[in-house]
Amino acid sequence: MAPSFLYHPVQLSPAAALELAQTAPAVLKSSPSSVSSSPLFSLVGGPEKSEQWIQFENLILACLRTGDDQAARKCLERLVSRFGADNERVQALDGLVKEAMANNNGELEAVLKEYERILSENDTNIPIAKRRIALLRSMGRASDAASALVELLDFSPTDAEAWSELSDIYLSQGLYPQAIYAMEEVLVLAPNAWNIHARLGELQYMAATASGSAANGSHQKHMAEAVKRFSRSIELCDDYLRGYYGLKLVTKTLLSGEDAKTPKQTDEGGFALPDRSTLEKLHELATAKLAEIVRRAAAKERGWRGYAEADVAAARELLAQDTSAVQR
Template identity: 55%
Template sequence: MSSSLLHPPSQLSPKVARHHSREAPNILGRSTGAISTSLFQSLLSAPETAELWTTYENLLLSCLRTADDKSAHECLGRLVNRFGNDNERIMALKGLLKEAAADDATTLNSVIKEYDQILQDNPTNIPILKRRAALLRSIGRTSESVTALTSLLDISPTDAEAWAELADQYFSQGLYSQAIFALEEVLVLQPNAWNIHARLGEVLFVSAKSSDNPGQLGEAIKRFSRSIELCDDYLRGYYGLKLTAKKLLSDPQKALQSRTGSEGFAIPDTATLSKLDEMATEKLAEIVRRSSAGERGWQGYDAAEIKAARELLENDSDTVIR
């Protein structure tokens, strides 16, 4: 059984998800006895493990991504047999299958009504609260989705996933200060999440451009630097660091004014910014070169990110990627 089935499918490439979906009948066929309700068959079957149920859930999600509804429903059936219809996570998975099968707005609205009914009986059903917020956003009811997320966080203020989703929704609406606050809350809960440090740097960079605030560029430098400190090969961290350093170097007078009057993280001096730009350039060139060559250990990068990094480097006349 593939070890990648023990990781959330949202982190898998479409290629891997398709592979899981194709293998679903074989995987389900090999493990049918594990969910048997018959005592005799259970004695003959493989023992139940947490990995087995994680595999079923993740296989269900991969099958939904590839429109293999039959296998998805079989996975759900096994989970229902084991955990029952009243399990909160099972309720959310059943709702997800209904969302995937819906072919019009009316059906999706009926799913929302079902979620509302469940929440009337149990207002603290976290999986259903999350599904409801996600569905509201997917059909364009963003303000209602934000309200749903803030209600969820009133119940569960340590839910880093909900804070991250809220930040993304705020950012999509141009509410940068709110997005920054939400991402800072994620980092309170997960201080070593290098991807969130980089994401916060990206939001700070965009916010600084819209408000002409060089001080936020200094904070972005800090976040991107922390990101690559935590993950030495994180492309987005180096990309953001180079972009921000170049932005500050392009207007040294404004950076100097912010440096002398900033109350937050001080913007590095020109020499330090140049070194950061050079380091980021070298690392991005290495990532692009080795990933494009298909070297072992350098193949996990998103193709669009590699393309963006290459274009950024090619715009830098001093950089040549061989």
């Protein structure tokens, strides 16, 4: 069965995205080549459904993902016909198609200049501002992308997507404190998002295991925060694989190191590393739940089929390390 047009193509597997893109010719053939933007058109042509425009937008993304640039361009023409070339969302999609069809750095620079021209006329065009940031990053200009994101967040400080992207850019540059700060801002905007808690736990763990963390005294604080964030993620979502994976990894690291033997230091937020007994219980809990997820996902049991294959494979490998350690 073909995937739903209402699913964002980024959420689909490569095979599902290809299947969706292959429906483009039939969809284009069954829809009019031009649609009037006049409100009187609905009186003649029947009521308009918003789903059909989501369908074209998702088809554009699926076609670009699978290399069918021509079909993506034809879908874009439908949106231009309906909403006009000056529509901000349409402008961003048009830029995305041009980026995908660019053959060299010079053509990408031309697209970048077009974004800057549009923003010079309207600096509140958020979709274009985000496309410019994405293009800067794809061209290897991470510092420029970070600066542009900071400017965007000055204008729109409640944009969780922008904070998350800024965190990812800082992480790619090895700037762990800045990456953690930006992700904490995401958590302020979405305090019950279990995936964000787990992501923050991952950042804290990476900061704790980075070179120099032990020397500057931040190692134990980061590890304590990682335990707290992973624990919160599985509290919010009982079957969240990444939360259990992170909790097992961080408790395993703590139990095999010196942290569980040293006196606990309370951080500024009032949270200290749990004692060894608590860490062992958390490790056992994470191990048992990961084993259950791997077993039931591999068996494709009903209700356990939504896990990414790569995540399940990583969990299986982490569990296998315990087995090999016992055998040795």
